[in-house]
Amino acid sequence: MPKLNYLPFTRIVATPAALDVTIWPTEALALRTAADEVLLLSSAPPTLVDPHAIVVPDSGFVGAWLPAEAVQAIFEQHCEWALPATRSVFVQGAVAGIAAKLWLEAERGLLIVPAAYGHDFAERTGLA
Amino acid sequence: MNIIVNTMPVAFEAGDSVLVALQRAGLHPNRGGCLCAAGDCPHCLATVNGVAYVRTCQTLAQPGMIVESFPTDDYPHLPTNTQRGPTVSARNLHCDVVVIGMGESGQVAAAAATAAGKSVITLDDKVGQEVVGIYPELMVVARTSAGMLHIHAHDEVVVATGAAEIQPVAPGNHLRGIVTPRAAAHLAAKGVALGRVVVVESGDAVDLSASPTLNIIAHLKGQVLQFEGLDTLQAVVVLDENGHSQRIECDTAVVWLGLTPRDLLVRMAAGLKVRAVGDAAREADLPPCPDAGMVCSCSNVSAADLQRVWDQGFHEMELVKRATLVGTGPCQGVVCVPHMRSFLATRTAAADSSANPDIARLSKVQAPFTARPVVRQLTLGEVAAGAHHHATPRTGLDAEHRRLGAVMDRIGGWWRPWHYGNPLAEYWAVREAVSIGDVSTLGKIIVSGPDALAFLERLYPTKVSSIAVGRSRYVLILDERGYVMDDGLICKDSDTRYTLTFTSGGSSHAEMWLRDWAEGWNMDVRILNQTMSLGAINVTGPLATQLLQRAGLTQPYKFMQHGHASIADVPCRVYRLSFTGEVSYELHHPVDQSAKLWRTLMTLGADLGIRPHGLQTLLQLRLEKGHVIVGQDTDFDSTPRRIGMEWALRMDKADFLGKPAIERTNKTVLDKQLVGFEMPAPAPFEGANIMHEGEYVGYVTSSTYSPVLGKVVMLGWLKLVNGTLPSEVMIDGRPARRVDVPFYDKEGARAKA
Known part of the structure; x- marks a missing residue:
């Protein structure tokens, strides 16, 4: 199994x-974790219209x-909610009793948890 | 092949259940009682491989399996070993429809759902999938040999579990040698010798012609009046359809009283999309009213017990259940509920309802009581499968602390080092040299936006506008009632951006608190909780500045000043403050670089006498300074006046949260106050009573021996006596003296050096 690493x-x-109107850098992974919050994996900074x-x-x-199969296996064993059928998709919820985030593509998924719970x-x- | 039954080997054949193996050997797994061989009744329960209350009729015999039958006069004792049992896994599955039971009606239901394009999961106890409950949000929990299944149905659950045979209630129904027709056929097919068999039935339902090995000596329509025997059946007394009583000697009585639906799963799922089909949905047959005999062998409730509670005024199913515990045992009422219903129906019909309105409102035949999960006995491991205990977060230095041999504990909601083996040396390192401590757990929240100042001004009791950029201020956080909720710092980063700190235990609540008020006041601010994203190391002691200069600190910081710096090549926000009473710098940094920063500081400070300090030392140091810990020293009704911190309020501000309550409570007479005490060693325990002239006047909230002062220092709540605070009190049965705080370095010269 892969190891968890700092992201x-x-x-x-x-x-x-x-x-809503921000154009994210090409190749960036922008995860909208809340209406007012984004987690961005990108080497380039975004251009935001909000000065504050x-x-x-x-x-x-x-x-x-x-x-994807490993994600499925973890969810079957540790998660009461179902993986969505659509791809690519971002979901959040308790996995193994810990608040987790998942970016799920067709063939793979990025599973994310706070480092304090890693x-x-x-x-x-x-x-x- | 053998199983071991009460230390004796018992042979079995492939495919035998444990019950069949026992019966073939002339043994009974239990004290006795009618056997159903279908998993409905409690009469074949035994302890199997250390697990009590196992249905032996549903358990496949395995070589070497250890079976312990029930004691004759007691229930099985639960295992007392303290070893952790095996971990049971849980598997979560999702589908549209779950069908439970794959008999004819279950197969029809599954096929219909599949044809309608639904995803279907079927469960059948005949292949080892025992459903133990249906839970809200339509989750079906089943036990299998591979672990627990948690199946989440999106549309519905179909219960196709069939019906159970009603068992007889009559004197002697606890004897061995009584079976239902299905059990008789099953045991005969398995080659179990049942001896001379008498069949007694209420109708024409029993056809045992497919079991030619049965030696049926009589087949009667009627009702069993009595089963005779000592432990084992010897004769049965029957009232036949002509009203004649006859006694027939036999080895086995096969008794048929009709069917009752296996509807426990439906009865526990009120309001959920759960429906029964087939025999599980049928009307229950009503057996004769029980006048004598054991009604509920799980809870030892006899027909006489039912009569007793009826006479006491318990006339409803639910109440009779509560009064007698009938139906609450391992079979969950499968055996006794038909007889309870019959008993109550008969008594209700016979009662003078005009004289008893309570009875008059009852329906003639009452519905069975509500069922609740679980319907099978589970081990704790099976119950806990898939569940996780609350995880305690760890700082970025957790592994470092453990590597250094720290004694770790859960404090303030985090794993934190209590000490590293020598707390006294840690203490003196702070007071005389330099020390580092992990304070990553402190709450750290950024507030940014055009309304940031207005928002904080309204939220905090201090004058936020007077804080300069790059400066910090200690603040109390009050609720609407003016009670102290938390404390921390306001650090001004720019005119529209602030960093706020909170106690370790308070940050989650603080974030909600901030967001709630920002929304309620319609403030244009953005809020980010960085508590788990930033590590924080407190560098403290007289040599702290010297150490940081070695690590890259290029400019001096004044007390309560903050800024950015690269320390040991780690980008840090540096906060000059003090909780220990010595020169202190908090270094907030990216949490993935905590270990690098920590190790570099330890290396650079080696010749300065550096040591890490744990929480034990930190609490000792802060108490010498009289610093309050919110939640430990404060109570639910602690106002700034009561904790002696009115200096932290700016009552000349137009408004702040809690101000009206403070103004109101300030008009009342002060009744108690948090104050300091000192006394000779040893230190009393925290919580010790404070007495004055024989009267209770308060209690100690914090207590420690101060190495630098050579005496015990404490904080505690003290009542005013005749309008004044007593100066001399007794704590722990010894004299103590009230003193002003701080206890050490009253002018704060060391912290501000």
């Missing part, structure tokens, strides 16, 4: 309207890219 996110908090937006580097999450999550799911 070099940029965390953005801005008005929902500003986030909070844009900070954030290493507070760990995660791992997993094959130890427990790894212990419970086998993502050592």
